[in-house]
Amino acid sequence: MKFYDNITERLEQLTDHDRLRSLKNTAGEWRLNLSSNDYIGAAASDVWQREFYQSVNNSELSDNFKLTSSSSRLLTGNHPGYRQLEADLSLLYDGREALVFNSGYHANVGILPAISNPKDLILSDKLNHASIIDGLRLSDAKFKRYHHCDYDQLEQLLASNVADYRQIFIITESVFSMDGDIADLDRLVMLKKRYNAILIVDEAHAVGVFGKNGAGICEDCGVIDEIDIIIGTFGKALASLGAYAITNSELKKFLINKMRPLIFTTALPPVIVNWSSFILKKIIACRDERQHLQQLGQLCRDELTKRGIDTRGTSHIIPIIIGDDKKSVVLAEKLRNEGFLVFPIRPPTVPPNSSRLRLSLHAGINEHDLEEFIDCLCNLIG
Ligand SMILES: Cc1ncc(COP(=O)(O)O)c(C=O)c1O
Numbered sequence: 001m002k003f004y005d006n007i008t009e010r011l012e013q014l015t016d017h018d019r020l021r022s023l024k025n026t027a028g029e030w031r032l033n034l035s036s037n038d039y040i041g042a043a044a045s046d047v048w049q050r051e052f053y054q055s056v057n058n059s060e061l062s063d064n065f066k067l068t069s070s071s072s073r074l075l076t077g078n079h080p081g082y083r084q085l086e087a088d089l090s091l092l093y094d095g096r097e098a099l100v101f102n103s104g105y106h107a108n109v110g111i112l113p114a115i116s117n118p119k120d121l122i123l124s125d126k127l128n129h130a131s132i133i134d135g136l137r138l139s140d141a142k143f144k145r146y147h148h149c150d151y152d153q154l155e156q157l158l159a160s161n162v163a164d165y166r167q168i169f170i171i172t173e174s175v176f177s178m179d180g181d182i183a184d185l186d187r188l189v190m191l192k193k194r195y196n197a198i199l200i201v202d203e204a205h206a207v208g209v210f211g212k213n214g215a216g217i218c219e220d221c222g223v224i225d226e227i228d229i230i231i232g233t234f235g236k237a238l239a240s241l242g243a244y245a246i247t248n249s250e251l252k253k254f255l256i257n258k259m260r261p262l263i264f265t266t267a268l269p270p271v272i273v274n275w276s277s278f279i280l281k282k283i284i285a286c287r288d289e290r291q292h293l294q295q296l297g298q299l300c301r302d303e304l305t306k307r308g309i310d311t312r313g314t315s316h317i318i319p320i321i322i323g324d325d326k327k328s329v330v331l332a333e334k335l336r337n338e339g340f341l342v343f344p345i346r347p348p349t350v351p352p353n354s355s356r357l358r359l360s361l362h363a364g365i366n367e368h369d370l371e372e373f374i375d376c377l378c379n380l381i382g
Contacts, residue, residue, distance in 0.1 A: 018325040019346055031339030032369050034359045039209050039316055040289050041364040042239035042279055052278050064274050069267040077267030085277045089244055092215050092284065094224050097252040101261065102268055104204050104233035104243040105131045109138055110261035111200065111229060111245065115254065116141035119166035123157055125149065127176050132202060151187050158195040168197045174217035175205040178350050178358060180313025185217055189226040200229040208237025208283045209290060209316060238283055240276040242268050289363035296361050300370055307378050318359040328355040334380050340373055
């Protein structure tokens with residue numbers, strides 16, 4: 001089949017199955033935005049952005065605020081903002097080493113291929129994010145996916161494979177992006193120690209939200225020092241762009257030498273890196289917002305359950321499982337018409353027959369807003 005005929009046919013198939021994605025314009029006045037990853041409300045806050053831009057205006061347009069770095073970090077792009085940001089991160093994570101990347105996607109497609117080889121095995125949670133799956137595919141190691149949060153199965157896999165591989169890696173998200181449930185990091189640390197595995201934890205949806213200082217679930221569980229590589233992103237609660245790994249100095253040095261998405265791409269612009277440093281300090285101090293968000297999540301789940309609506313998880317991310325693709329698309333559309341910004345999440349992002357609305361709560365929501373939304377949802381579901 002000719003290339004363009006094939007493209008047309010595949011687009012038609014997606015349309016027929018209600019799975020065609022499109023880029024929507026979401027600008028406008030919403031009663032409630034339940035779809036952003038701005039969990040603490042930092043991106044929505046004019047105050048902090050104004051304060052940051054004020055500091056730009058007050059300084060001569062120094063190198064710190066340039067809009068491009070024009071080069072890779074390994075060449076001339078490693079501007080002083082990086083050293084500051086990595087020092088700030090190191091302080092947050094008990095003095096461990098930090099390495100900043102262009103995004104969480106770059107981190108996840110780069111780290112596993114850099115550190116693993118064909119004699120290794122990677123064990124990955126079945127519901128890990130697409131960027132982790134792409135990292136598995138790019139890696140030379142063998143990989144197996146264990147059932148979601150099934151640590152008995154994980155232990156069986158560790159026990160039955162440990163003798164056959166140079167090294168086993170375990171990779172998991174902490175707060176799962178589509179289900180809102182939380183990995184058991186204590187158990188994972190125990191398993192990692194028992195089987196001499198390397199543990200990698202992606203805290204993309206936990207940074208800023210969990211832990212006294214917002215460092216994530218690893219801080220909540222007191223295991224910052226026990227995880228070989230902690231990954232965090234700036235694009236969600238931290239209201240910026242970029243990502244980081246928290247690790248030891250040897251692994252940091254190795255990644256700088258071997259991680260292709262760090263080496264072969266233009267570094268982040270200085271203005272972004274400096275904004276990340278600025279906003280990180282603000283988010284660390286957002287203890288009340290973190291507490292409020294936990295309470296909101298609990299309230300929302302309790303209320304939905306009381307009204308007979310199926311939810312999952314224990315965090316600020318709340319999936320409402322609809323099952324059918326078309327029904328979730330239609331319901332999300334109706335909610336948007338009522339002023340609630342909600343999107344359907346369909347396969348392949350989630351497993352077949354588990355299409356859902358994904359609510360991501362943020363600290364700017366109050367209980368009244370939430371009740372209004374739940375009333376509207378219940379009326380639409382009928
Ligand atoms: C678990 C997880 N890791 C990584 C990423 C990618 O992060 P970024 O948006 O910084 O590329 C995402 C994005 O949604 C994610 O959910």
